[in-house]
Amino acid sequence: MRTDRTQFHDAVLAVTLGVACVALFLVPAPGDARAPDALGAVLVALGWAPVAVRRRWPLSALCAGLVPSLALVVMGYGYGPGGVAVLALLYSVSAHRGLAVALLGLLLMVLAAVVASLAGPQAAASGHLMVVVLSAAVWSGGRAVRLRRAYLGELEDRAARLERAREADTRAAKAEERSRIARELHDVIAHHVSVMTVQAAAARKVLSADPELAGEALSAIEQTGRKAMAEMRELVGVLRAGSPAELGPQPGMSALPALVERMREAGLSTRLSVEGEPGPVPAGIDLAAYRLVQEGLTNSLRHAGAGVHAEVTVRHEPRELDVAVIDDGRAAATAGERPGHGLVGIRERVALYGGILSIGPRPGGGFEVRAKFPLKDGR
Incomplete structure (x- = not known):
């Protein structure tokens, strides 16, 4: 869905700027450049067409855009609006591809400028030098954007990893705490219930022969039960918020x-x-x-x-x-x-x-x- 949306935006950008640059190209300008005509307008439009796929195939789009832009210069139209499309494509290569591909895109741009200076009409060397300088500046801007995007992506990944680690630590801490409370409950219940069981068995055996001794055993069972309830209440108090009064020191x-x-x-x-x-x-x-x-x-x-x-x-x-x-x-x-x-x-x-x-x-x-x-x- 995101890819389709970005492609749509690039297509709109290509059509909009292509139409604007064609209109700008058709306006006569003073100078030694060749007068604008239909062929030049077609070349300008073809130079902007690859912008529609600049993020999907940036290097291929740059190569496709260099051909009509170089033809404009060789045929005497000059750089004009067609050169802007090539700079936009160079930025896309630099911002969306690795260093090796980005350097290849910059090299192609420089070679195109050299070919234009050799094969095109005689023009001031400063114009071709300006193209090289602008290309280097655009390329550097694209690399800066890519590096910043990679840095922000790494920060997001690190934050996500830390969040997952924190959640894992929280789950482990909860499991450990449940295990600890389970051990404490078992120790308390098992001990007191075992004592009560033995005392109840003794009371049952002497109930008929010695009621007084049986009563003492039952009293001991009662005391043991109260003790068990008190310790269990202390443990359960750990799980409740706002009941510090029920907590006591561990034995x-x-x-x-x-x-x-x-x-x-x-x-x-x-x-x-x-x-x-x-x-x-x-x-x-x-x-x-x-x-x-x-x-x-x-x-x-x-x-x-x-x-x-x-x-x-x-x-x-x-x-x-x-x-x-x-x-x-x-x-x-x-x-x-x-x-x-x-x-x-x-x-x-x-x-x-x-x-x-x-x-x-x-x-x-x-x-x-x-x-x-x-x-x-x-x-």
Whole structure:
């Protein structure tokens, strides 16, 4: 559609200027040039005809326009209006084609001027020199327009590439954020629901024999449910605008004693051991270590069987944080089934901070989840 429109405009330009130049040519002018006649008018019109295709075939149009324009000079009519058409065609070659083709067009123009000076009637050398100078000026203007057009096109392409890159980064950031929130929701829900399931099973077993103990278990289920709802509300608050009051700090290793205590209340014998001198830990690693312990204890509670004992070990070293959850549950033969979706999220968390994660059965029985996080520059 755009090509058809430009061709139409060029055709209108060729007809309009051709008619105007023919009319101007037919007006007698004082001088030594040959008097205007029908042949000269036809040559002028033929010189403007190629302008109709100046953008589609610029070099061919220039060659076609040089023939009648050169004939006008050789036959004694002089450059006159016919020379203007050739300059317009030279501009088109320079502005719409590469440097090699543009230089060829300029060379053809200069050669035509040389032929006109040699084959045409005797005329002042300044006239032919003026044609060469005008040709060089028109050619330079066309190249400047082409270079500017190419520069603006490159700027537009670069802006488009940057926009696509920004959109891709935005999509990646959204996907990463959805993945992070999904991990957080899984860790919160899986942990609390597992604890509630174990407590509900214990309450069902002692409901008839010891109603008071069953009531304590149900009370623990209620507290755990409230805790789960509170944490979920904090996470959902991240997705809502204008609800900062519902947001709270993310848990970290400072919350491990409370986590261990909750697991004891749920029936998992758990011991926490902290070695080394605690120091400042990046917030991301702090949260990842807490979630690792939470997921490890949840899996021990859910899969390791009755009477299991779990031990949480946090070892602070100058350039490394070592976190491990070890239990003495069911034998390694069945341990291969134990890791769940939560441990997949743990792998992502540990990998995000360049840590090393090991998950699997222990040689002497039980199961181990261990991660080593690098701490840069001694924290």
